[in-house]
Amino acid sequence: MFKWLFKRKNYPDSYKTYLAGFKKDEKKLLSETRFVVFDTETTGFDKIEDRILSIGAISVLNNTINVSDSFEIYLKQDVFKSESVKIHGILKGGNLEKVSEKEAIEKFLDYIKNDVLVGHHVGFDMAMVDRMMRRNNLGKLKNLCLDTGVLFKMSKHLVYQENLKNYSLDDLCEELKIEKVDRHTATGDALITAIAFQKILARLNKNKNLKLKDLL
Amino acid sequence: MKNSIAERIYDFIKRFPPFDLLKDEKLEQISKEVKIIYLEKGKIVFNVNEAYHDHFYMVRNGAIGLHRIKGDKNEMIDICDSGDIFGLRALLAQENYTLKASANEESIIYGIPINVFQQASENNKKINKYLITTFASNAFTPYTQEQSDEIFNDYIPNNNQDIQNLKTANYTKKPIICQEDATVKEAAILMSKHGISCIVIVNQKKHPIGIITNSDLKHKIATGKFSIENSVKNIMSHPVVACNKKITVAEAQLQMIKFNIGHLCVTKDGTYNTPLVGVLTRHDIVLSIGNNPSVLLKEIKRANRTKSLRNVRAKAHNLLKAYLDQNIPIRHICKIISELNDAITFRVIENAIKKMETPPPVEFSWLALGSQGRKEQLLYSDQDSALIFQDVPEDKYDETQAYFLKLAGHITKSLHKIGYEYCTAEMMASNPEWCMSYSNWKAQFENWIVNPDNKAILLSSIFFDFSRIYGNKTLVNNLTDSIFNSLEQSSHLLSLLAKDILQSPPPLGFFKQMVLEKNGKYEDFFNIKVRALMPLIDAARLLILTHKIKNINNTALRYEKLSELEPENKELYDSCSYAFKALLKFKTKQGIANNDSGKFINLETLNKEEKLKLKRCFKPIREIQDLLKYRFKIINLS
Secondary structure (H helix, E strand, C coil), X not given: CHHHHHHCCXXXXXXXXXXXXXXCCCCCCHHHCEEEEXXXXXXXXXXXXXXXXXXXXXXXXXXXXXXXXXXXXXXXXXXXXXXXXXXXCCCCCCCCCEECHHHHHHHHHHHHCCCEEEECCHHXXXXXXXXXXXXXXXXXXXXXXXXXXXXXXXXXXXXXXXXXXXXXXXXXXXXXXXXXXXXXXXXXXHHHHHHHHXXXXXXXXXCCCCCHHHHC | CCCHHHHHHHHHHCCCCCHHHCCHHHHHHHXXXXXXXXXCCCCEEECCCCCCCCEEEEEEECCEEEEEEECCEEEEEEEECCCCEECCHHHHHCCCCCCEEEECCCEEEEEEEHHHHHHHHCCCHHXXXXXXXXXXXXXXXXXXXXXXXXXXCCCCCCCCHHHHHHCECCCECXXXXXXXXXXXXXXXXXXXXXXXXXXXXECCCCCEEEEEEHHHHHHHHHCCCXXXXXXXXXXXXXXXXXXXXXXXXXXXXXXXXHHCCCEEEEECCCCCCCCEEEEEEHHHHHHHHCCCHHHHHHHHHHCCCXXXXXXXXXXXXXXXXHHHHCCCCHHHHXXXXXXXXXXXXXXXXXXXXXXXXXXXXXXXXXXXXXXXXXXXCCXXXXXXXXXXXXXXXXXXXXXXXXXXXXXXXXXXXXXXXXXXXXXXXXXXXXXXXXXXXXXXXXXXXXXXXHCCCHHHHHHHHHHCCCEEXXXXXXXXXXXXXXHHHXXXXXXXXXXXXXXXXXXXXXXXXXXHCECCCCCCCCCCCEEHHHHHHHHHHHHHHHHHHHCCCCCCXXXXXXXXXXXXXXXXXXXXXXXXXXXXHHHHHHHHHHHHHHCCCCCEECHHHCCHXXXXXXXXXHHHHHHHHXXXXXXXXXXXXX
């Protein structure tokens, strides 16, 4: 405790407000929990070298996505890799409005608050965001976090659970019959992931007594 | 800030009325405020008498059923598909909802805020007109239905003849036509190619000038009066009787009787001086009135679209309700409903093959498993299916399997649309594990029989009850033969199955209380499927396998066969057969009442007589389990 206090840096107000959100310990029902489903597009897969180009996120509350409560941001980055452009389609110049990392992360924290984060193979996106926060002298993300890849495996019938296949987002679309629209844009993938997430929850919740802790 | 999701919503909603009438910037405003709502099957959007929401709804994926509830009767009035709007009338009238809307399948809908919509559509005359006409045409139905209910009470199942008569008739929209210079032979070839009973002869402006029907061919050609090289003008009946698109069923019938004809030409303005838009046949009339199995079967055979099959299945469901109300023997009901189920699957497969770019590369057969395989599927239930294809050289295997997987994908998707849920265990032919060549299937069964593991036991209950729905017979017969050969060599699996059946205790505990579920949503409910039906089904299958009887899948029939084979146990088997039928009926009735699978029964809702009836059915379960214990020499289990 003491050590923690000692180590505490002088964080900017935005991060302090974000941290303060976690102090309240409230127990919510699944239907009252706000899930923020997000995805990032990056210049590549190297957590240190590569940079986030855009973040897309939407919130799911009681099986409803409010389009007005969605998040989409593009970042100014010095790192640029032309070979990744064919995947995400974000040009170095382009006419998209772009912001600095600092501004992006402030807005993102303000958007996610203390809610539960959801993503497909979310470990990578979390790591990328954490790296970005560290570059900007902030601490780590504190949110609970769910991976649709893992949840999907849980939802499979017992007969198939020994199968250790790693399901890609495309596999999920295929198996859960989800239309692939705007694949490989951060917001598009976030929406697809959100729909997959809800379909998986419905499958896991056949007995109607699913709780958040069953998912962690 | 850019909002890509709003842009996609914009792209979607602008394709449908009334949004196609709005200006782009107004649509953009609306798109940004939409809610995307995910609904599991059966989830209710709004209920009767519920206060109106802030949103009206548009279906994005899936389908929403609109139901009218009267007393404990729940009648589906309409199904909204992708692009359809619902729940708007109550908002505009500022009244409570008069209908119930619930997800007919897993669906995604858009919630569109009424205030944003109203602001955007203010002073838009076209939209106002659109809304008024939509409601004017919709308002008619609920009113007349309410009236008819008071006249006919529930003794007459679904007999809304009067409304049916006032409905506009459904005519065939793309009629087969030929030009006036065609020969009789050409016309007849067209008719036989399309399998139709009449062809309309049109002039260059597409006005109908005459009609040739089967009976013209019979009387004028087959008798030798005219040769087949004659012009169609020589034998056609003319002038045609034309009618308007909006003709009601009753009017159409009158016209047909008056002119003693079976076909009406539907034209643009209702006279024969305007282009032909359709043909209305006596058959179309029968279809719009009829709700009996043979009419439904015919309708299935003609259905080219999944949507029409879905309607037929919904009608079959009404038929089932009526039969149960009338106390028709359950065996008879099973027969009819499974006929209809099988015919629907058959038609779905036929349509799916048409969707493929090439015909199937080799022979195949489609198997129904589980309850459909046993011909016991009354309510909508999960899909369980498998596909066998003929052996192919090794280098062609992957390609062939890929073809059938794609085909099966189309089929399971259509079946899902019709109302059969995907199997949670993915025991469906669209799964590579259940779509294999004959030799692989044979090897798979041999393996299950010779080296049974837990998975084999879990799956055998489904896989030993298969029946062929479509395709090659020999493949299936050979597979059955090989299964019985393997069973002859090893009885290990059978004794494991017996053990497995005895694991589930008889449904009565100490003090003759029914064993209730202990966790989940259904705590303190009685699971009639697992506790009562499955033990009977499993025991029948096991016993019939030990007797090596092929091709009897139905549980009741299996017990009847058993009592023939073992006269010394006749009494027990007969009581099992009786108990099975009674329990199945019980489950089906529960399912209809609660609009679910009927598996879970709340004992508190049963009266004393029903409880006693239920308990009486349990006695044979205990007795048949004792018989298995003795026969398979299983001890220390209970």
